[in-house]
Amino acid sequence: MLSSKAHTPGTVTVDTFTFDKIRENFNVVLAKFDDKYPFGDKYDQFKKFAENVVNTKNLLVVEIPITEYGDKENQQLAKEYDVKKVDYPVYKLFLKDKSKPIDYTGDKTEDDLKRFLSQHTNLWFGLPGTIEELDHLAQEYFYASSNNDVNTQMSLLEKAREQVKRLVNEKEKKSGESYVKIMESIIKQGTEFLKRERRRVQNLLQEKITNEKKKEFQHRANILLSFKSLKESITDTIDAVKENVVNTGK
CATH class of the missing domain: 1.20.1150.12 (Endoplasmic reticulum resident protein 29, C-terminal domain)
Structure with missing residues (x-):
């Protein structure tokens, strides 16, 4: 079902003007580049992920909606980080002490996103089976x-x-x-x-x-x-x- 909102609860929606400010002030930022109105199984998994990590300390999940019409929102960010529409949703992990983001290449599911973050950070996400x-x-x-x-x-x-x-x-x-x-x-x-x-x-x-x-x-x-x-x-x-x-x- 098509999403009627451009914002997912538990995330912060950013644009070309605010992204750098956000990135510079948080230790761990997971950015999702996607259509402005995403839908489907991958989006459903992201909604679950965002809801379940909302209380994780030091992690900020941001959405960067990209449009190819009208004002062509965030096309500059898409170009800067080599994001292509065919790959949506594209996830990139920004760490405060790293100059370049870490690209996510795994399955776009809630558990796999948590597993990816567990590999590259000291955050705790409660992967299945862990305490x-x-x-x-x-x-x-x-x-x-x-x-x-x-x-x-x-x-x-x-x-x-x-x-x-x-x-x-x-x-x-x-x-x-x-x-x-x-x-x-x-x-x-x-x-x-x-x-x-x-x-x-x-x-x-x-x-x-x-x-x-x-x-x-x-x-x-x-x-x-x-x-x-x-x-x-x-x-x-x-x-x-x-x-x-x-x-x-x-």
Whole structure:
């Protein structure tokens, strides 16, 4: 259904005159270049995304509507950032300490947009299967592991175990146990375990598996994103994981 509004709740609509001011005053800006009145599944996914990240600290989601008629709104911005109509919607991530934006090339779904932001920022979006408190512990845990700080590793592992014990929801408890098992494996095998586990999950996603198993392994991949090494190094790998999920579904 055609949208009757040029503005999506949870976002800020900007133009050629205001975009630079916005970009300079926020640490993380996700910009969507699109038709002025978008519609369809991709727009529905964006609406869900915008609604669900509205309270995420330090993130601003902006819309840049582009028209090819009348005043030809924001054509200058489209040209400056090499945005083409055939690619709508086009997403670009602007970080305050980066001179150039990061182009988004993944599937245009709510979860994939969150996953993209998780790879390139320290923001927390609640990817399926993840738990905020354990995500923070996972990041600390990786730093300690990288520095061979065994005492801190053991302390954080114990904190994670205690948090999992307090979980009531069975799905959350299962996710919590995954965090703990990953931490235990890092103690035994070092941080190289993360790369091996990532490859294992990729391979499993390539196999013919049930939707339930596919969901389980995707949750595992999301949890692995909580460990800092993966956030810094697996952009291409996560794209491959998503492609594998699509192929498996087919």
